[in-house]
Amino acid sequence: MIIRNVRVFDGLSGKTIDNADVLVEGTHVIAVSTSPIAGDSSDGVVEINGNGKFLMPGLSDAHVHLMGNANNMMEFLQAPTGTLYGNTIAEAKRMLLRGFTTVRDMGGDTAPIKSLIDRGTFEGPRIFPSQAMISQTSGHADFAFVYDTPEEFGGKPSRTEDIHFTRVADGVPRVLAAVREQLRQGASQIKLTLGGGAASMYDPLNTLQYTPEEIRAAVQAATDYGTYVATHVYTPEGIARAIEAGVKSIEHGHLSDEATVKLMGDNGTWLSMQPFAEDDHHYPDPVRSAKNTEICKGTEEVYEWAKKYGVKTAWGTDLLLEPQSAARQSVMAARLGEFYSNVEALKMLTSGNAQLFELAGERNTYRGGKLGVIAEGSWADMILVDGDPTADLSLIADPDTNFNLIVKGGQIIKNTL
CATH class of the missing domain: 3.20.20.140 (Metal-dependent hydrolases)
Structure with a gap:
């Protein structure tokens, strides 16, 4: 799956990556790139045009x-x-x-x-x-x-x-x-x-x-x-x-x-x-x-x-x-x-909580990828938001309206695009 033309909030930094493509293979993110990622539907690739919307970790x-x-x-x-x-x-x-x-x-x-x-x-x-x-x-x-x-x-x-x-x-x-x-x-x-x-x-x-x-x-x-x-x-x-x-x-x-x-x-x-x-x-x-x-x-x-x-x-x-x-x-x-600031809140809701979860050590059955981030090797758990939560955090209070795409482990859970 390739999610094209999105503004990526990786869960770790306060900055976003504009005009990015995100490549998912199986259950994981393989690449986040500002250059177009090769692939088309004839090769069995699912392509989703994010239309410049905000992509963040689950x-x-x-x-x-x-x-x-x-x-x-x-x-x-x-x-x-x-x-x-x-x-x-x-x-x-x-x-x-x-x-x-x-x-x-x-x-x-x-x-x-x-x-x-x-x-x-x-x-x-x-x-x-x-x-x-x-x-x-x-x-x-x-x-x-x-x-x-x-x-x-x-x-x-x-x-x-x-x-x-x-x-x-x-x-x-x-x-x-x-x-x-x-x-x-x-x-x-x-x-x-x-x-x-x-x-x-x-x-x-x-x-x-x-x-x-x-x-x-x-x-x-x-x-x-x-x-x-x-x-x-x-x-x-x-x-x-x-x-x-x-x-x-x-x-x-x-x-x-x-x-x-x-x-x-x-x-x-x-x-x-x-x-x-x-x-x-x-x-x-x-x-x-x-x-x-x-x-x-x-x-x-x-x-x-x-x-x-x-x-x-x-x-x-x-x-x-x-x-x-x-x-x-x-x-x-x-x-x-x-x-907290909107960015601080979003980081806590994603990568911050994940750091606490990782204290479970070997009892953590999801050690095969990073949680709470969008990066190479992370679990492909993502939300595409219609709007910018770094500017208006209230968007996440209404997921029915504002979450256009929800992906967990590379599987599309919701897609209203």
Whole structure:
């Protein structure tokens, strides 16, 4: 395939390459050239005239819950598992049509779906699965009812554990087993919950979850498998405990203070943050709604400190249990422009997130090409935009209208030219 006459944003530099041709063979980009690339349809070459439009790498999301995006709480608790997986596969296709060609899933049984997508059975983004979120009893990912007996005392696992969305594990031996279980099931990285959250029922935001010994055990087990631990945590105390234990990626961090953000920068710890607005999530009860409000207030300040101290920052959404809101993923991507320049935002949405994904080492099954860039040898994951997102980032908020062409692995997913 040759995509001719396009303005190429490679995902790495702030400049674009005008009047370029991009050659794709199989699943990879072979060349980006300002001279015409030889080839015509009589040789079996698919030629696409980009008409001078903006070609960029596919978007990525560093914090999705594909199963959580696709199903609501009642479905989690009551629906047959076939319904849960069917909804998830359908949402994967919708996410790809929004231009998201790679995602890091931070809780949910998505390794089987990843395998089906990678084989070509279904269409969807490349997935870096974490498998079940690992939580202590009464922690952020404990979805048992308050009257249920904890498994530690002979009780049964909750429904969310049965469907591999969460795993409750207390004490070093169980934490080790829980981490190894997710790795056995195909996790690219491990997700621990180390503090309270808005979506959870029992844990105030200021709680510290998991002891240093438990966190270090999880980190050791992940490291032994060649990968890393990412942690749900908002507060300075929780973030500091995570960093001390060797955690590589802080998920959220909205309630951090300046000293703790500097600590992240000093240690090379990733901040995987989401530009939340209060209406991204809807909580019917006042307690969770108040937690959501508190989280959102910290966003702007933490982003400023992250820039000040050179923190490696990734972007994600963390939309969960509200399928009707899944399409806000595109709106939240454009909202990143409220905190960064348009070019900085686009780089984070492409090559920046990809650098975080690469921490998975040999657990990264996409090592055969570079993600998040358009360059010789990169995966052929690309979007042709009708307009210039470096001048108007809001274009990516409406992919149905503004994305004329979506290519993943050299396969045309959408073409309205």
